[in-house]
Amino acid sequence: MGEEDLHQLIRGCIKQDRKCQKMLYKAFYGFSMSICLRYAGNRDDAAEVMNQGFFKVFTHIESYDMGRPFKAWLGKIMMNVSIDFYRANLKMAYTEDLDKAEHISDGDIADKNLHYNDLLAMVQKLPQAYRTVFNLFAIDGYSHDEIASMLNINAGTSKSNLHKARQKLKQMIFKAESSANNANYNSNSGYTPIVAITGSDMRGVFFNKGIRE
Amino acid sequence: MNNEKDKKLDDFFRTGLEDPVHHPVYNENDWSALEDLLDKHTKRRGLIYWLPVLGSAAALLLLFLGWWMFRANPVQTSSKLQAINHYPQGNSGGFVRQPADHKQTALLSQAVHHQQANTGTSGGSIRQPVAHKQTPSGTAGVYAGNVHAIKAGSTGKSSFTSSAAVSPRGTTGERLGDKQNIVSGEPAVLKRDYVALSAVSTTPVFETGLISSSSVSAYQINIPAAGSPKSLSGNGKEKIKIKSQAAFRPQFAVSILAAPDLNGVGSFQQGKVGTNVGLLFSAGVSKKFTISTGALYSVKPYLANFADYHTPYNFHVSPVNITADCRMLDIPLNLGYQLYNKQQNKLSIGTGLSSYIMLHEQYTYNYNDVYAYGPSGYTVPHSSKYFFGVLNLNATYDRQLNSKVGISIQPYLKLPLSNIGYGQVKLQSTGVAVGLKWNLNKP
Known part of the structure; x- marks a missing residue:
C-alpha cells in the first residue's frame, strides 16, 4: 500500500468511515495478528487482543501523527494492548518449575529446521510471564529496566523470567529435534514434526495449521 | 559464551517470528467481532452523552414546574412594594393626584x-x-x-x-x-x-432618562461544529488537502430552548422571573457567522412603577405600581459571531433584534391605600405587535455531543428600543437560555 493510499484510508478512519476502517484492518491484519499471537497464549486470545488494539486505533486515530510511520504506531498499540491483557490475566499466570530445563544441551539452534508455526507454538507454550518478557526483550528489543517498568516488576524478575523462558525454549527445540529424528521417517510434510512431540500439543498444532491455511 | 548463545536463540526466534511471509491471513469473523465492538461503543457513547441532556431537560422541567407552582398564589403571600x-x-382620606x-x-x-x-x-x-x-x-x-x-x-x-x-x-x-x-x-x-x-x-413619567428596558430573551444558535476537520500532523500538503476538503458548507440546525429570565422596567431591582420556551432555526452563513430566527413563547411578569406606565385612563387615585403579566411570542432575528471553536466546544457572541407579538396582557394596579377608589386591573382584549423593538445581546457556549446533537448555554440581555405593551413600558430582560440542538445536515 502506497503512503498516499494509506493516508487516504486514515483520513477515512478519522471520519469514522466504516469501509475505510475495514480496509485498514485488512491491510494490517497480518502484521497486527503476528504481534498479538506471540504475546497471547492462543489464537482466540490473540484475536481478541488484536481487536482491542484496532478498537483503540479507530477511536484514537486522530492522535496519530501522519509524519511518523503508521506501522510503528500500530505495532506499539498492539504491544500495549497485549501487555494490558497480560496485566489483566496476571492472576491466572503461572510459572513453572524449571528444574527439568536446567540441563539443556547447547547445540547450534540456527541449524534447526523450524518454521514460523513451530516457533510460535513454542513461544505460546511458555508461561505468560516468561513469554511476555521474552517477547519484549528478545523480539521487541526493550531493556530489562524498560520491561520492569512496563510490567510493573523488578528488573531482576525480568532477567530471571527471560532466563527461564530461554531455558524452556531450548528444551522445546531439543524435544522437537529428537522427536523429529524419531518420527520423521514416515512423514515428509514440513509441519508434522511438531505434531509428533506430544499428544498434549494437538491444540497448538491445529491452531498453527489454521494460521497457515 | 552464554550470552552469545542466548543472543543466538533470541535472534533465531526474532527472525523466525517476524517473517512477514508467514503472517496470518485475514479472517472475516475477526472483523465482525471488531465491528460489533465499534457499534457497541457508538451506542454506549450515545447513551452516555444523552444522559446529561436528559438530566438537563428534567431539571428545566422541574424548574418550570416549580416556578409555576410558586407563581400560582403570589398575591396572598407576597409582600407588596408600594410607593x-x-x-x-x-381630610377624607382619599388621595388626589398631585401635580x-x-x-x-x-x-x-x-x-x-x-x-x-x-x-x-x-x-x-x-x-x-x-x-x-x-x-x-x-x-x-x-x-x-x-x-x-x-x-x-x-x-x-x-x-x-x-x-x-x-x-x-x-x-x-x-x-x-x-x-x-x-x-x-x-x-x-x-x-x-x-x-x-x-x-x-x-x-413625571418621561423625565427619568430611563435606562433601557424591555423584555425577553435572545436566543441564538450557532452552526454545528461537528464537521471541523481534525488536523493531522504531517506534511504541509496533507494539511492543505484536508482543509480544502472541509470547505464551508451552509449548516442548518434546529434548537429547542428554555430560559428562565428576570424582567424589569428601568432596572432589575424589582425584577420578576419569567419563562421562555421555543424553537429556533439557525443557518451558518459562513464559517464564523450564523443567522438564527424562530419563535419563543414568553411569559413575562413584571412590576412597573406607575410613573413608568403610560395609559390614557385618567386615574382618580393613582396606583403606586402595576403588576403586569404578559404572554407573548418573541421572534428574534440574531446574528452570531464565533469566537472560539475547538473540538466540540464553541463560544460565540451575538446580537440582533426581537419582535414581540403580545398574546395576552394583564395589568393589576396596586394602590397604596386599600380603600383607594380605582380600577383593580386591566386586561388588554386584543393582541398587538411590536416589530424589532428589542435589542438582543448574547454570548453562547455550545458543546457538540455528537455529530447530530449539541447543547448550548446562552446568557443574554434584552434591551428595549421602544416601548412595549399596553402600558408602553421599557421592559428589559436578562436570563440564561439552555438549548438542545439538532443539526439538520452533516457538516
Whole structure:
C-alpha cells in the first residue's frame, strides 16, 4: 500500500468511515495478528487482543501523527494492548518449575529446521510471564529496566523470567529435534514434526495449521 | 559464551517470528467481532452523552414546574412594594393626584425599620405618621416613603411595621406622608397582609432618562461544529488537502430552548422571573457567522412603577405600581459571531433584534391605600405587535455531543428600543437560555 493510499484510508478512519476502517484492518491484519499471537497464549486470545488494539486505533486515530510511520504506531498499540491483557490475566499466570530445563544441551539452534508455526507454538507454550518478557526483550528489543517498568516488576524478575523462558525454549527445540529424528521417517510434510512431540500439543498444532491455511 | 548463545536463540526466534511471509491471513469473523465492538461503543457513547441532556431537560422541567407552582398564589403571600407619591388632600382620606411639581428621587433604597405593635382591642385603624424623605430638589416639603405592614390578627391585634426614609419625624417644612388607613369598623380588611416598602418618585413619567428596558430573551444558535476537520500532523500538503476538503458548507440546525429570565422596567431591582420556551432555526452563513430566527413563547411578569406606565385612563387615585403579566411570542432575528471553536466546544457572541407579538396582557394596579377608589386591573382584549423593538445581546457556549446533537448555554440581555405593551413600558430582560440542538445536515 502506497503512503498516499494509506493516508487516504486514515483520513477515512478519522471520519469514522466504516469501509475505510475495514480496509485498514485488512491491510494490517497480518502484521497486527503476528504481534498479538506471540504475546497471547492462543489464537482466540490473540484475536481478541488484536481487536482491542484496532478498537483503540479507530477511536484514537486522530492522535496519530501522519509524519511518523503508521506501522510503528500500530505495532506499539498492539504491544500495549497485549501487555494490558497480560496485566489483566496476571492472576491466572503461572510459572513453572524449571528444574527439568536446567540441563539443556547447547547445540547450534540456527541449524534447526523450524518454521514460523513451530516457533510460535513454542513461544505460546511458555508461561505468560516468561513469554511476555521474552517477547519484549528478545523480539521487541526493550531493556530489562524498560520491561520492569512496563510490567510493573523488578528488573531482576525480568532477567530471571527471560532466563527461564530461554531455558524452556531450548528444551522445546531439543524435544522437537529428537522427536523429529524419531518420527520423521514416515512423514515428509514440513509441519508434522511438531505434531509428533506430544499428544498434549494437538491444540497448538491445529491452531498453527489454521494460521497457515 | 552464554550470552552469545542466548543472543543466538533470541535472534533465531526474532527472525523466525517476524517473517512477514508467514503472517496470518485475514479472517472475516475477526472483523465482525471488531465491528460489533465499534457499534457497541457508538451506542454506549450515545447513551452516555444523552444522559446529561436528559438530566438537563428534567431539571428545566422541574424548574418550570416549580416556578409555576410558586407563581400560582403570589398575591396572598407576597409582600407588596408600594410607593407613595401624593399628598393626601382634604381630610377624607382619599388621595388626589398631585401635580408633579415635586421631584423626589430615589427614595426606594432606604428602608428603615420602625415597628410598632398596636394592641388596641377595637381592631381599629392604625395611624402611623412615618418617614419622610426630603427631596433633593428642595421643593416644598415632601413626604414619605412610608411603609407599613399591618397585620391584623383575629384577636384584633395589629402589628405594624413601617420602613421610612431617613428624615426625622416632624421636621418643619416637611409633610408627613401620612398614610392612613381608615380601618375602623372594618377588621376584615385589616386581615390582609400588607407590607409596603419604600417610596418612589413622583417624577413625571418621561423625565427619568430611563435606562433601557424591555423584555425577553435572545436566543441564538450557532452552526454545528461537528464537521471541523481534525488536523493531522504531517506534511504541509496533507494539511492543505484536508482543509480544502472541509470547505464551508451552509449548516442548518434546529434548537429547542428554555430560559428562565428576570424582567424589569428601568432596572432589575424589582425584577420578576419569567419563562421562555421555543424553537429556533439557525443557518451558518459562513464559517464564523450564523443567522438564527424562530419563535419563543414568553411569559413575562413584571412590576412597573406607575410613573413608568403610560395609559390614557385618567386615574382618580393613582396606583403606586402595576403588576403586569404578559404572554407573548418573541421572534428574534440574531446574528452570531464565533469566537472560539475547538473540538466540540464553541463560544460565540451575538446580537440582533426581537419582535414581540403580545398574546395576552394583564395589568393589576396596586394602590397604596386599600380603600383607594380605582380600577383593580386591566386586561388588554386584543393582541398587538411590536416589530424589532428589542435589542438582543448574547454570548453562547455550545458543546457538540455528537455529530447530530449539541447543547448550548446562552446568557443574554434584552434591551428595549421602544416601548412595549399596553402600558408602553421599557421592559428589559436578562436570563440564561439552555438549548438542545439538532443539526439538520452533516457538516
